[in-house]
Amino acid sequence: MSVAKLxxxxxxxxxxxxxxxxxxxxxxxxxxxxxxxxxxxxxxxWEKDNILISQxxxxxxxxxxxxxxxxxxxxxxxxxxxxxxxxxxRQKNIVLTDSGRELSFKSGDVxxxxxxxxxxxxxxxxxxxxxxxxxxQKVSQA
Numbered sequence: 001m002s003v004a005k006l007x008x009x010x011x012x013x014x015x016x017x018x019x020x021x022x023x024x025x026x027x028x029x030x031x032x033x034x035x036x037x038x039x040x041x042x043x044x045x046w047e048k049d050n051i052l053i054s055q056x057x058x059x060x061x062x063x064x065x066x067x068x069x070x071x072x073x074x075x076x077x078x079x080x081x082x083x084x085x086x087x088x089x090r091q092k093n094i095v096l097t098d099s100g101r102e103l104s105f106k107s108g109d110v111x112x113x114x115x116x117x118x119x120x121x122x123x124x125x126x127x128x129x130x131x132x133x134x135x136x137q138k139v140s141q142a
Contacts, residue, residue: 021114021118022036025039028113028114032103032106032110033077037066038073039110040060040061040062041056041060041067041071041074042074042079042107043107044056045096045100046101046107049080049094049096050083050093050094050095051094052092052093052094053082053091053093053094054091074100077099078097078099079097080094080096080097080100081095081097082094
């Protein structure tokens with residue numbers, strides 16, 4: 001029987017890297033009044049807004065239970081609004097406000113600065129992104 005070595009585990013490497021990236025983003029997002037998770041949701045909305053909460057949760061890789069308080073805080077900040085679609089009154093779409101759209105213009109600087117702090121080359125980052133997508137696609141198909 002072999003003993004698992006922490007430093008040899010993919011799960012630990014991904015967890016540690018994710019934690020470190022969150023730490024890099026924290027001071028960069030603080031002046032914007034955002035948490036890392038809120039920033040993730042906004043990035044998803046900047047690509048496509050006026051979508052169902054369930055679609056946004058899936059796109060951002062979050063659970064619906066996580067979305068409810070997160071969206072409430074973004075709405076309190078005036079960055080999003082919940083809209084009931086005319087064709088289905090039981091669901092709500094999430095729509096960016098003008099302030100939410102405006103914030104997108106600052107996002108490029110934030111992500112660029114965070115990337116610089118990782119000390120990765122562009123090709124290394126692309127490779128890691130591709131490998132992470134491979135893992136998430138494989139897991140979601142199972």
